[in-house]
Amino acid sequence: MTRYAELQAASNFSFLQGASHPHELVTGAAALGLEAIGICDRNSLAGAVRAWRQMRDLEDQGVIVRALTGCRLDFADGTPSLLVYPSDREAYGRLTRLLTLGQRRAEKGGCELRWRDYLDHAEGQLVLVVPPERLDAGFEADLARIARELPDVWLAAARRYGPRDLDRLSRLAALAQASGAPLTAVNDVLYHGPERRPLQDVLTCIREGCTIHEAGLRLAANAERHLKSPAEMARLFARFPGAVERGAEIAGRIDFDLGQLRYEYPDEPVPPGKTAIQHLRDLTWAGAEWRYPNGVPEKVRGLVAHELDLIEKLDFPNYFLTVHDIVHWAREQKILCQGRGSAANSCVCFCLGITAVDPTKPDQDLLFSRFISEKRGEPPDIDVDFEHERREEVMQYVYRRYGRERAAIVATVIHYRPRMAIRQVGKALGLTEDITAALAGTVWGSYGDGVPDEHIRQCGLDPTAPEIRRATALAQELLGFPRHLSQHVGGYVLTKRRLDETVPIGNAAMAERTFIEWDKDDIDALGLMKVDVLALGMLSALRKSFALLPPIAGRRVVDIADLPQEDPEVYEMLCHADSVGVFQVESRAQMSMLPRLKPRKFYDLVIEVAIVRPGPIQGDMVHPYLKRRDGIEPVTYPKPGPDFPQDEMKSILGKTLGVPLFQEQAMRVAIVGAEFSDDDADGLRRSMATFRNLGTVGEYGVKFVEGMVRRGYDRDFAERCFKQIEGFGSYGFPESHAISFALLVYASAWVKKHHPDAFCVGLLNSQPMGFYQPAQLVRDAREHGVEVRPPDVMFSDWDCTLEEKDDPRERLRPVRLGLRQIKGLKQADGEALVKAREMGARSVEDFARRGRLSRRSLELLAEADAFRSLGLSRREALWAVKGLAGEWDAERNAPLLLRQNLKETQVPLPFMTASQGVAEDYRTTSLSLKAHPMDFFREDLARMGAVPCAALKTARDRRRLSVGGLVLVRQRPGTAKGVVFLTLEDETGIANLVVWRDAFEANRRLVMGASFLVVHGQVQKEGEVIHVVAERFTDLSHRLSELREDEAPVAAHNRVTGRLIRSRDFH
Amino acid sequence: MSPEAARLGLRVGQKATDAAALVPELATADAEPEADAAALTELVHWCVRFSPAVAADPPDGLFLDISGVAHLWGGEAELMADLRVRLLANGLLFRLTIADTPGAAWALAHHGRDGTIAPPNGQAALLKPLPPAALRLDPDAAAQIERLGLRRLEQLMDIPRAPLGRRFGAATLMRLDQALGRMPEALAFRRPPTPYVARLAFFEPISAPEDMARVTEDVVAKLCARLEAEGRGARRFEIAFHRVDGKAPSLAVGLSLAGREARRIARLFQPKLETVDPGFGVESVTIAAYAVEAVSGRQGRIAGGDAAAAEEGLAALVDRLANRLGPTRVWRAVPVESHVPERSVRAEPPLGGSKEEARTWNPEAPRPVRLFRRPEPLEQVMALTPDDPPRQFRWRGRTHQVRRAEGPERIGEEWWRRGIEEVSVVHVRDYYRVEDQDGARFWVFRAGLYGDPAAPPKWWLHGLFG
Known part of the structure; x- marks a missing residue:
């Protein structure tokens, strides 16, 4: 049989050219019996690891095909394109350096290479020259030169079923003969199978920015650029003996495999004269003394010693030292941070200050050794969250510490999501903007799969129309295709040797930022060292709150660990779902879980954080857990057949009452209960984590369920377990992360409970973050007895502040809203204003002159009613600011007119009504301290039979009633099968609505679009959790404009009024 | 916006799809601003029957100066009634007002009641309740004036002029004066096209x-x-x-x-x-x-x-x-960007082809001088599978022995012209250039691939070389 290796294949990482995933190409090559496949994307190795991973996966299944690592180099100086295959590790390093050079030179996403650059990196590369469309004398000369200057050169020739194939091939054969670059058959593959041609054409249209009808000859004439079998290639190249086999011969000379990229950790943080492990031991024991000033408990001693031994054995000390170094630096800069991840919940990390989770707390028996030893070869995983506003400083530190040659951010592959896919495919197919927008609008969020027919029908289109079918089918195919690479939010890869000899590094869109071509899965697969430097808004908020706290027991609060632990009042507050602003548990779903779960100790918070997740919900684990917790259902552990240890499940599931809730537990169940090997379990985890291999998840499912049944487990239990694992796939939530998050839940709840004033300021000054908008945070603070004062030029800083108490007996200090609450005001202008005030500015003119504020800023301040303390109403202030204009323009342009004081007649402006004031407050600051908009509609609402939201607390279960209010939040979680959750707000509180699928489908536009609704429905109570199941809706959005009316009517033809508030929609 | 549409809940500025969701049987068409402008110009010319002085007020209005012509209809009201009847007969939607000044008429038409006729020197009273936007101001300025609580023109009229002008510019004062007739306004009246x-x-x-x-x-x-x-x-x-x-x-x-x-x-x-x-x-x-x-x-x-x-x-x-043979008989063959041969050429007027899109034929893809409008079937074709050129074929009753051949050139279907379910990779044509024993050259193709006994490929002749 003919041997054949395809050496010219482009994957979809040749963006908008290749129309198959790397794994599809590798699998396809294996199926056709190819010896090897070389994926050569354009000036990029972005898809290389994916192909390699697929090769390894196939190998596990006994299928052997080589995925060669290579690259197609396109040159900027007219040199013909080359397919380059490094023959060994050193040549590979030269190739990545070459690509780095080209990419660093170009804009983000580009690569600029010249022939001279290549010559500097040519050693050890095997090269195929790609002939251009037109074989002219220029190419002839280029080929001769390349073949003369390089040792290993071949000429790639493809048979494309074009008009003059044989003519062209004969010429190429002659050129090959003359130049000494032997003719090598390739098929210049763009997709694994011919059925991908339509998608490839669509990609061409997207690339060219044209429609399929205009694309013309820019499209390929046929579907021949797919993988072909060795026999077919032999037939096509029958006239050119040897050409087909040559590819396999070249592949045989390649002695490089990505597996050779061994991880080597940087050894910077070790002082001279010490070994890494010595240094780590010293730091850890010193940290233990610091954490336990009254003596290190025996338990901790034992754990630390054990962990250190293990770290030494697995050769990870450098990893821990590196993370410690970063965290230590951040701490010195007073940047709040916290680690999480499997290795983070160790005694060592607690002692090193990487986390604040005390490992001696009950139920916290995470065996650190298990997480490291299980994942053979994979480095430990620690993510560190930093204050979101100061993370950049940490990132700059990492660059300084390791240098740009050895530290870079990993990539995130931006995939086509449903909306974008449908939009671009629609455009390429020539659908009008309206129609594509409508189609895209029917997709909820980013995880919808496809576009259901009834949604298409509802937006007024015919789902059976051929052009709609075509668009949806092709968009479906495009889903999951990489669109471009972007920098990961904070994942750093660090290496010992030059990083650019391991992976190409390119420019990011941000200046002075670089990132590598591989994403974190690639890094994991290759076992390179990665540290995640992430941003977390809550840490910013906590630090800002901490700064306002009085000392506790004589000690200033600077770290989470400084807060009193296990405060029952904090748990009591959370049990009542009083959690607006609290980390993680503030969402509506979490709020309705809190009173049911009734957290009373730290580990309950860990469960609380993890349980309201797609995994447990899809796995139907939530209710069993709650029932057991409440003692309604006995706690039992499924048992295997009599031949197996009877308490194996109890040891895994004991602390969650026999119900698997965490990712780690699900994996343990697979390993213990279904006898998965470590490899299997790892494969299962990986197969679910990415878009690829959707088929193999099913295979693992069968293996899992059958494995458990074979050991005598109940099939129903096995299936539920697996369902949950599937749920984890895309939203995996491991216990190790939940523990770190739970600590932040506790810390933020503690501050909220004891210092709602500082809590409010911390949150407002860290916006945007969290689930609620400033209006709700302010409202919550006021409900907790905090006085909140409006932004004012005489009192406000840029940030919100705490003012002195009027009455020293008061427990809480008043919150002064900052100028940051004023929409559109620039920070620089806000700060200039504060400075002007400090210099004595006391009037509009003063602020204009001394603050040198722009006219726009002064108008914004006036419209936001911020001159009130100067005795100017909003209108008077705006009038004054407008009147000022001439004066200070003159000052800027002609200083001589500076003192010219214009006296003008007083102009009486009409008073603003209360409702106008509120409407203006909302328009300018998104909240009003004066009244709630619903106050003005209460009579109307009462007439319509609507009760205030607060009345829900006392309403009987199952009662039918109406409530009305502003739509605050719309949510349609993927786990809730078409159910929409709405939150309404009125002057008395909020109402949580559930809109079942039928009611939603019947009122889709209204539910999606209204900003002021009256909802008629039925009250549902479960303990403290109250919902209204919506049945009918009345849209009152248009009436919001009445707030702006005053007594004398204005002729109202053609009036347009803006929205009062913008709801937050989560899809 | 017609009253019927308004009754259905449609409004100007609505998304077409939202409108379609509301009224499923709604027919939509793209906006054509140029055509609208042309139609407005036409309406301006048509209005000459009422007054020689007509000025367009793009995008959707026009001014008629009816000074001294209203008596021809028996008065302003009668003129307006006649105009109304005629516009209605043309199916147009409109609002008509008459005032002493263009500014007042505009304000009343846009923000007042349709059909208003302001008595001489009486526009001020009618303008009083209208919003500042009625002055044809920049929308941002109008909104800001309203925010000051000056929501009706009467309030603006009462305010001392100097402070107002200082804050909102001379343009605002000018518009107010023009509306009230304190300042003249020059309209750009139409100039009739001189017919050639x-x-x-x-x-x-x-x-x-x-x-x-x-x-x-x-x-x-x-x-x-x-x-x-x-x-x-x-x-x-x-x-x-x-x-x-x-x-x-x-x-x-x-x-x-x-x-x-x-x-x-x-x-x-x-x-x-x-x-x-x-x-x-x-x-x-x-x-x-x-x-x-x-x-x-x-x-x-x-x-x-x-x-x-x-x-x-x-x-x-x-x-x-x-002019002798008829205008459709003389034409020029122009290349069209398509791989499908019969679609790759189009008839165009013989002269005046736009220079900027100089499309050319692809020299790498030889095409016959004469391309048949409809390919003609070939019989008794002998060819090696899967895709060798034919050895012989019979066309119009004559058998041709192929001596030389080149091909195949494979051309796939334009898949976007059929339902996505019907697209297939076997919908291809393999074209061959062949020369027979007499040196005659043909362009033949096989539609489909060998291998499916249910749908055997067919052979066709599509053109002749030289």
């Missing part, structure tokens, strides 16, 4: 063929002189011969390039003159030019044989052929 016509009248009716030819030349020359003076040319000319009995037979000629060369144009009329029956004599001729456009300079007179001059020369021939 010429006329010759005779003392004695003429009927002799040579006279007809001469007057044709004269009247053409007269019109062409004007076109040349204005730097214009026309693509279509129509002559009417007004006979003593009141009838007026006419002739028309078209040009492929806009022109004004009197002799050439007259020559195009010449062969058709004999079809004109002068009856008892023609007492006058009129000529009108249509599709008038700017034509720069006098082409063809500049030294040097540039392309434009060559085309000018060719134009005369093309015009004579087209």
Whole structure:
């Protein structure tokens, strides 16, 4: 049989050219019996690891095909394109350096290479020259030169079923003969199978920015650029003996495999004269003394010693030292941070200050050794969250510490999501903007799969129309295709040797930022060292709150660990779902879980954080857990057949009452209960984590369920377990992360409970973050007895502040809203204003002159009613600011007119009504301290039979009633099968609505679009959790404009009024 | 927005899809601002029946100056009623108001009640309750004025002018004054297009063929002189011969390039003159030019044989052929970007192809000189599977032995022209250039691939080389 290796294949990482995933190409090559496949994307190795991973996966299944690592180099100086295959590790390093050079030179996403650059990196590369469309004398000369200057050169020739194939091939054969670059058959593959041609054409249209009808000859004439079998290639190249086999011969000379990229950790943080492990031991024991000033408990001693031994054995000390170094630096800069991840919940990390989770707390028996030893070869995983506003400083530190040659951010592959896919495919197919927008609008969020027919029908289109079918089918195919690479939010890869000899590094869109071509899965697969430097808004908020706290027991609060632990009042507050602003548990779903779960100790918070997740919900684990917790259902552990240890499940599931809730537990169940090997379990985890291999998840499912049944487990239990694992796939939530998050839940709840004033300021000054908008945070603070004062030029800083108490007996200090609450005001202008005030500015003119504020800023301040303390109403202030204009323009342009004081007649402006004031407050600051908009509609609402939201607390279960209010939040979680959750707000509180699928489908536009609704429905109570199941809706959005009316009517033809508030929609 | 549409809940600025969701049977069409502007211009011209002074107020309004003309209808109300009836008859939606000043009329039309007729010097009272936007202000300024609580024009009128002007600019004061008639406003009234016509009248009716030819030349020359003076040319000319009995037979000629060369144009009329029956004599001729456009300079007179001059020369021939054979019989084959052969060519007017999109044929893809409109079936085709060229075939009853062949060139279907479910990778054509024993060259293709016994491929002849 003919041997054949395809050496010219482009994957979809040749963006908008290749129309198959790397794994599809590798699998396809294996199926056709190819010896090897070389994926050569354009000036990029972005898809290389994916192909390699697929090769390894196939190998596990006994299928052997080589995925060669290579690259197609396109040159900027007219040199013909080359397919380059490094023959060994050193040549590979030269190739990545070459690509780095080209990419660093170009804009983000580009690569600029010249022939001279290549010559500097040519050693050890095997090269195929790609002939251009037109074989002219220029190419002839280029080929001769390349073949003369390089040792290993071949000429790639493809048979494309074009008009003059044989003519062209004969010429190429002659050129090959003359130049000494032997003719090598390739098929210049763009997709694994011919059925991908339509998608490839669509990609061409997207690339060219044209429609399929205009694309013309820019499209390929046929579907021949797919993988072909060795026999077919032999037939096509029958006239050119040897050409087909040559590819396999070249592949045989390649002695490089990505597996050779061994991880080597940087050894910077070790002082001279010490070994890494010595240094780590010293730091850890010193940290233990610091954490336990009254003596290190025996338990901790034992754990630390054990962990250190293990770290030494697995050769990870450098990893821990590196993370410690970063965290230590951040701490010195007073940047709040916290680690999480499997290795983070160790005694060592607690002692090193990487986390604040005390490992001696009950139920916290995470065996650190298990997480490291299980994942053979994979480095430990620690993510560190930093204050979101100061993370950049940490990132700059990492660059300084390791240098740009050895530290870079990993990539995130931006995939086509449903909306974008449908939009671009629609455009390429020539659908009008309206129609594509409508189609895209029917997709909820980013995880919808496809576009259901009834949604298409509802937006007024015919789902059976051929052009709609075509668009949806092709968009479906495009889903999951990489669109471009972007920098990961904070994942750093660090290496010992030059990083650019391991992976190409390119420019990011941000200046002075670089990132590598591989994403974190690639890094994991290759076992390179990665540290995640992430941003977390809550840490910013906590630090800002901490700064306002009085000392506790004589000690200033600077770290989470400084807060009193296990405060029952904090748990009591959370049990009542009083959690607006609290980390993680503030969402509506979490709020309705809190009173049911009734957290009373730290580990309950860990469960609380993890349980309201797609995994447990899809796995139907939530209710069993709650029932057991409440003692309604006995706690039992499924048992295997009599031949197996009877308490194996109890040891895994004991602390969650026999119900698997965490990712780690699900994996343990697979390993213990279904006898998965470590490899299997790892494969299962990986197969679910990415878009690829959707088929193999099913295979693992069968293996899992059958494995458990074979050991005598109940099939129903096995299936539920697996369902949950599937749920984890895309939203995996491991216990190790939940523990770190739970600590932040506790810390933020503690501050909220004891210092709602500082809590409010911390949150407002860290916006945007969290689930609620400033209006709700302010409202919550006021409900907790905090006085909140409006932004004012005489009192406000840029940030919100705490003012002195009027009455020293008061427990809480008043919150002064900052100028940051004023929409559109620039920070620089806000700060200039504060400075002007400090210099004595006391009037509009003063602020204009001394603050040198722009006219726009002064108008914004006036419209936001911020001159009130100067005795100017909003209108008077705006009038004054407008009147000022001439004066200070003159000052800027002609200083001589500076003192010219214009006296003008007083102009009486009409008073603003209360409702106008509120409407203006909302328009300018998104909240009003004066009244709630619903106050003005209460009579109307009462007439319509609507009760205030607060009345829900006392309403009987199952009662039918109406409530009305502003739509605050719309949510349609993927786990809730078409159910929409709405939150309404009125002057008395909020109402949580559930809109079942039928009611939603019947009122889709209204539910999606209204900003002021009256909802008629039925009250549902479960303990403290109250919902209204919506049945009918009345849209009152248009009436919001009445707030702006005053007594004398204005002729109202053609009036347009803006929205009062913008709801937050989560899809 | 028609009242019917408003009743259905539709509104201006709504998304088309939202509207369609509301009214599923709604028919939608894209906005055409140019066409709207053209229609407005037409309406402006049409309004001349009411007053010679009409000014467009784009995008959707117009001003009629009816000073001194209303009495012709018996008064302003009667004029408005007549205008209303006529506009309704044309199916237009509109709001009509009459006031002393354009500004007041605009304000009332846009923000007041339809049909308002402000009594002389009475506009101020009617303007009072209207919002600041009625002054034709920049929307941001209007919104800010409202935010000051000045939501009705009466409030603006009461405010001292200096502070107001200082804050919102002289333009605001000017608009207020224009509305109230304190300041004149110059409207840009329409200028009627001078029709391109010429006329010759005779003392004695003429009927002799040579006279007809001469007057044709004269009247053409007269019109062409004007076109040349204005730097214009026309693509279509129509002559009417007004006979003593009141009838007026006419002739028309078209040009492929806009022109004004009197002799050439007259020559195009010449062969058709004999079809004109002068009856008892023609007492006058009129000529009108249509599709008038700017034509720069006098082409063809500049030294040097540039392309434009060559085309000018060719134009005369093309015009004579087209005017004799009929306009559709003379055309030019233009390449179209498509891989499918029958779609890769299109008939276009012989001259005047736009220069900027110089499309060319792909020299790498040989195509026959003669491409059959419909491919013709081949019989008794012998070819090696899967895709060798045919060894022999029978066409129009004759068997051809293939001596030389090149191919296949594979061309896939244009999959976007059929349902996505029907697209298949076997919908291909394999084209071959073949030469038979006599040296005749053919372009044949096989539709489909061998291998499916249910749908065996078919062979066709699609064209002939040389």
